Amino acid sequence: xxxxxxxxxxxxxxxxxxxxxxxxxxxxxxxxxxxxxxxxxxxxxxxxxxxxxxxxxxxxxxxxxxxxxxxxxxxxxxxxxxxxxxxxxxxxxxxxxxxxxxxxxxxxxxxxxxxxxxxxxxxxxxxxxxxxxxxxxxxxxxxxxxxxxxxxxxxxxxxxxxxxxxxxxxxxxxxxxxxxxxxxxxxxxxxxxxxxxxxxxxxxxxxxxxxxxxxxxxxxxxxxxxxxxxxxxxxxxxxxxxxxxxxxxxxxxxxxxxxxxxxxxxxxxxxxxxxxxxxxxxxxxxxxxxxxxxxxxxxxxxxxxxxxxxxxxxxxxxxxxxxxxxxxxxxxxxxxxxxxxxxxxxxxxxxxxxxxxxxxxxxxxxxxxxxxxxxxxxxxxxx
Ligand code: NAP
Numbered sequence: 058x059x060x061x062x063x064x065x066x067x068x069x070x071x072x073x074x075x076x077x078x079x080x081x082x083x084x085x086x087x088x089x090x091x092x093x094x095x096x097x098x099x100x101x102x103x104x105x106x107x108x109x110x111x112x113x114x115x116x117x118x119x120x121x122x123x124x125x126x127x128x129x130x131x132x133x134x135x136x137x138x139x140x141x142x143x144x145x146x147x148x149x150x151x152x153x154x155x156x157x158x159x160x161x162x163x164x165x166x167x168x169x170x171x172x173x174x175x176x177x178x179x180x181x182x183x184x185x186x187x188x189x190x191x192x193x194x195x196x197x198x199x200x201x202x203x204x205x206x207x208x209x210x211x212x213x214x215x216x217x218x219x220x221x222x223x224x225x226x227x228x229x230x231x232x233x234x235x236x237x238x239x240x241x242x243x244x245x246x247x248x249x250x251x252x253x254x255x256x257x258x259x260x261x262x263x264x265x266x267x268x269x270x271x272x273x274x275x276x277x278x279x280x281x282x283x284x285x286x287x288x289x290x291x292x293x294x295x296x297x298x299x300x301x302x303x304x305x306x307x308x309x310x311x312x313x314x315x316x317x318x319x320x321x322x323x324x325x326x327x328x329x330x331x332x333x334x335x336x337x338x339x340x341x342x343x344x345x346x347x348x349x350x351x352x353x354x355x356x357x358x359x360x361x362x363x364x365x366x367x368x369x370x371x372x373x374x375x376x377x378x379x380x381x382x383x384x385x386x387x388x389x390x391x392x393x394x395x396x397x398x399x400x401x402x403x404x405x406x407x408x409x410x411x412x413x414x415x416x417x418x419x420x421x422x423x424x425x426x427x428x429x430x431x432x433x434x435x436x437x438x439x440x
Contacts, residue, residue, distance in 0.1 A: 098128030102243030115216040122172035129195040132242040134187035141183040143364040144387040145176035146232035157227035174214040181387040182214030212246035231439040249418040262439035266292035267421040268412040270299035277303035286337040287363035288312030289319025301328035340370035347375040369393040385410035
């Protein structure tokens with residue numbers, strides 16, 4: 058499809074590209090959907106794996122992102138916006154010198170080569186917003202959306218077959234990219250209908266990190282002390298608000314945020330007892346600062362929400378023996394956590410930030426709906 062036929066869309070100048078970004082990619086939405094009966098798809102979307110055969114879509118190198126065949130356990134979505142995972146977006150921003158066109162080029166190449174937006178450096182993806190175009194005949198009725206429903210995926214782009222026809226605006230503040238494309242929600246992969254009472258881009262931003270605040274709610278108890286690294290960011294702010302609610306007036310919430318503007322926004326939420334403008338990769342310095350902010354005591358729960366790597370030990374060190382360190386950040390290294398905790402003799406529970414928890418979408422949307430200051434701060438950033 059020529060770009061000129063898509064109102065409001067424009068080609069993006071890129072010093073990196075060999076051809077215009079709006080060049081048609083394999084399996085794009087101009088490919089008609091087959092009207093015939095669906096073919097039986099494999100469990101968990103395994104039929105979409107091109108390479109290496111035998112893997113499931115997430116760890117696979119390459120997925121089949123074509124739409125000539127319709128599979129009976131898939132939901133096909135016309136994609137409007139990608140919400141790139143923060144760690145992935147930061148890596149692509151750094152790699153392209155902050156040039157939005159360079160970011161688009163990296164996404165284009167990635168999707169073209171892998172059939173999915175799976176960042177090969179950070180190994181993370183993101184999620185997307187789109188309109189349901191087709192619902193396979195074997196999608197369970199209790200989960201099936203209607204054609205035309207506006208939905209956000211809640212499973213990672215690293216496992217979502219995706220084809221992109223053209224690119225639109227890049228919004229670095231929310232790591233969102235407007236595209237015209239097509240994607241598949243595989244067998245069993247979670248998604249959410251967009252709520253009518255919140256701006257769509259804002260809802261998409263919240264749903265991207267929906268796994269975070271509910272885990273804080275599960276772990277933080279009244280009277281606990283909680284430290285959140287990257288507390289002024291998207292997931293960090295949600296966790297800070299949730300932590301305040303969970304620990305109550307007798308607990309303590311300490312936010313760590315290096316970016317001055319976000320640290321100010323965090324103070325404006327009035328949910329933290331202390332906001333430390335400290336580098337979350339400085340484990341020793343941060344350990345002292347957290348203890349000083351917590352009356353000399355180690356904390357019960359530590360939550361890592363930064364978008365950079367190297368924060369593992371800074372997350373673990375301030376936690377008391379028997380406490381918990383929760384790693385929501387995608388730039389977390391399992392070996393640095395496990396071996397680092399061992400090396401400093403910390404008997405703490407280390408939790409991987411599962412992006413999915415039952416009820417997490419409604420939970421996170423409600424946190425924003427019911428906290429006016431958070432909502433207005435998020436509307437300004439992401440709305
Ligand atoms: P975000 O909004 O970009 O927040 C990250 C915050 O950390 C930003 O305010 C950032 O400041 C701050 N930060 C960066 N480096 C720091 C440092 N050295 N010291 C202190 N603060 C620092 O990101 P997000 O959307 O909340 O995502 C947070 C993390 O969760 C990312 O790693 C993302 O990949 C991950 N994630 C995980 C899942 C999951 O399922 N587990 C799902 C989605 C996202 P700047 O703005 O200056 O960079």
